[in-house]
Amino acid sequence: MLSPNSGGGTEVALFFNAGPRLEAEEFRLIRDLVHGFCGIRLADESRLAVERRLGERLDGLGLQNFAEYCELLSQTGRGQGELEHAVDLLTTNETYFFRERPQLQAFENEVLPQLRELCALRRSLTVWSAGCSTGEEVYTLAILIARSGLFAGWDVRVFGNDISRRVLKTARRGVYRGSSFRAMPEGWKAHFIKTPDGYMVESKVRSMCHFGHFNLLDRGRIALLGRVDAIFCRNVMIYFGDEARRSLIDSFYDRLTPGGFLMLGHSESLLHLSTAFELAHLTGDLAYRKPSQLPFVPRGAS
Numbered sequence: 343m344l345s346p347n348s349g350g351g352t353e354v355a356l357f358f359n360a361g362p363r364l365e366a367e368e369f370r371l372i373r374d375l376v377h378g379f380c381g382i383r384l385a386d387e388s389r390l391a392v393e394r395r396l397g398e399r400l401d402g403l404g405l406q407n408f409a410e411y412c413e414l415l416s417q418t419g420r421g422q423g424e425l426e427h428a429v430d431l432l433t434t435n436e437t438y439f440f441r442e443r444p445q446l447q448a449f450e451n452e453v454l455p456q457l458r459e460l461c462a463l464r465r466s467l468t469v470w471s472a473g474c475s476t477g478e479e480v481y482t483l484a485i486l487i488a489r490s491g492l493f494a495g496w497d498v499r500v501f502g503n504d505i506s507r508r509v510l511k512t513a514r515r516g517v518y519r520g521s522s523f524r525a526m527p528e529g530w531k532a533h534f535i536k537t538p539d540g541y542m543v544e545s546k547v548r549s550m551c552h553f554g555h556f557n558l559l560d561r562g563r564i565a566l567l568g569r570v571d572a573i574f575c576r577n578v579m580i581y582f583g584d585e586a587r588r589s590l591i592d593s594f595y596d597r598l599t600p601g602g603f604l605m606l607g608h609s610e611s612l613l614h615l616s617t618a619f620e621l622a623h624l625t626g627d628l629a630y631r632k633p634s635q636l637p638f639v640p641r642g643a644s
């Protein structure tokens with residue numbers, strides 16, 4: 343996996359690449375194209391990791407070296423399709439059910455009751471998992487909502503998007519095994535049905551979940567989502583440059599219902615990116631909230 347842009351490239355020293363060599367200039371071209379396309383900033387230290395990951399792609403395309411690959415990436419039309427493919431090979435898709443437990447518990451115990459109040463008149467709730475990878479986060483949120491019992495009879499939609507078609511295929515299938523379950527509470531097994539290929543999310547939960555393929559930098563596409571009441575964007579922005587982070591945060595602000603929540607990964611924050619949100623202090627976690635007339639009521643204060 344490539345390291346987040348703030349980190350080093352520890353894996354880099356561990357591998358010797360026997361395939362085609364990626365020259366510094368070629369790396370810079372790929373880095374700039376990837377950054378412009380999807381916001382992901384490849385650190386200089388990741389050059390060898392990029393060389394190894396894309397080296398296999400060169401083989402598949404019958405190309406001799408990275409100079410030919412860069413030429414392909416630079417072509418109008420065909421280049422864009424290949425760039426999508428390259429990004430798919432370079433992104434980190436790590437995810438699992440019930441990831442970052444304290445945050446999810448705070449969502450269940452403190453955010454959901456507030457959302458029930460916020461959305462009571464229309465009896466509909468929309469939650470967006472931005473950069474959902476193979477879907478475990480989307481199903482986790484749907485299970486939490488279903489188990490809360492707060493939204494029975496409501497129109498509930500949990501929506502996930504990703505830039506990778508490959509991971510979305512897994513997400514839509516909803517069948518998981520082994521490491522996806524490494525942090526899942528024992529009692530949640532009831533939400534899965536055993537199949538020969540793994541465990542399938544039960545249909546009651548699946549019917550709440552929807553997936554879409556789009557780039558988080560595509561503001562026009564994001565506008566089509568309509569209003570959302572809570573956004574989870576976890577372990578996505580750590581790979582982005584600042585400009586892409588700002589653009590994404592602006593999109594989140596536009597999409598959120600006033601009073602709606604933004605939940606980031608534990609190593610991510612809005613520091614130096616936006617002052618438009620207010621802080622919601624949850625037990626054991628911190629969330630962001632789009633300001634509204636309805637004040638945020640911390641747990642226990644009534």
Ligand SMILES: C[S@@+](CC[C@H](N)C(=O)[O-])C[C@H]1O[C@@H](n2cnc3c(N)ncnc32)[C@H](O)[C@@H]1O
Pocket residue numbers: 379380381382433434435436437438441472473474475476479503504505506509556557558559575576577578607
């Ligand atoms: C590490 S996974 C995080 C999955 C999940 N949110 C979690 O925390 O478990 C990051 C995902 O973000 C996706 N991603 C990265 N840049 C993106 C972009 N510009 N648009 C949409 N998805 C993107 C990647 O394809 C990857 O699947």
